[in-house]
Amino acid sequence: MMQIGILGGTFDPPHMxxxxxxxxxxNALQLDEIWFIPSYDPPHKNKAMIDANHRINMLQLAIQGNDHFKLNTLEIDRSGISYTVDTIKELKEEYPGYTFYFIIGADMVEYLPKWKHVDELVKLMNFVGVERPGFQVETSYPLLEVDIPVFDISSSFIRERLRNNQTVTYLIPERVNTYIKERRLYEES
Incomplete structure (x- = not known):
């Protein structure tokens, strides 16, 4: 039986x-693979700044070379707002023998009570919470905690640096940086 970690988000852009x-x-949970699932329209934040095709391309470049990292575009293919419960139901239908672990940052752990059909969702898969500075990984919902090295970075931080023509070296994969520069993404319009 495959054990799959799911990392969702806008990946606008993907970063280290x-x-x-x-x-x-x-590594901590000894999972077989991590599937990166970019959202078309996240229900909990603003729309992505960059077109879905660019975000897919950047994500492919970011995970290139890691055989355990896969890209799954089902939320992009679905378009519109994607709710985790719908995504997990679709994945469980398509991969009936798989166990799924949905990875969320501490900022999202605090938001769990507001997730669509969260009580149903916790029966379908496992939540994995990771620390994020300024937030607590505490909830009444079942949650596996994984300690990770603190790397306080966000896509909005990356976008701001790019708009201000500041370096993002070592903050995003070099291939992604090259892609962004060649297409002049995130520049002030």
Missing amino acids: GHLIIAEEVK
């Missing part, structure tokens, strides 16, 4: 924090 979280959770 995403990769560190994925690798640490995979």
Whole structure:
């Protein structure tokens, strides 16, 4: 039976924090793979700044070379707002023998009571909480905790640096940085 970690988000752009979280959770829980599932429209934050095709391309570049990291575009393919409960139901239908672990940062742990059908969701898969500075990994819902090295970075921080023509070297994979520069993504318009 395959054990799969799911890391969702807009990945706008994907950064080293995403990769560190994925690798640490995979190793800590001895998972077979981590599936990166970019959202088309997240229900809990603003729309992505960059087109879905660019985000998919950047994510493919970011995970390239790690055989345990896979890209799954089901939420992009579905388009519109994607709720985790719908995604997990679809995955369980398509992969009936798999066990899924949904990875969330501490900021999302605090938001769990507001998730659509969260009581149903906790019966379908396992939540994995990872620390994020300024937030607590505490909830009444079942949650596995994984300690990860603190790497306080966000996609919004990366976008701000890019808009201000500041370096993002070592914050995002070099291939992603090259992709962004070549296409002039995130520049002030």
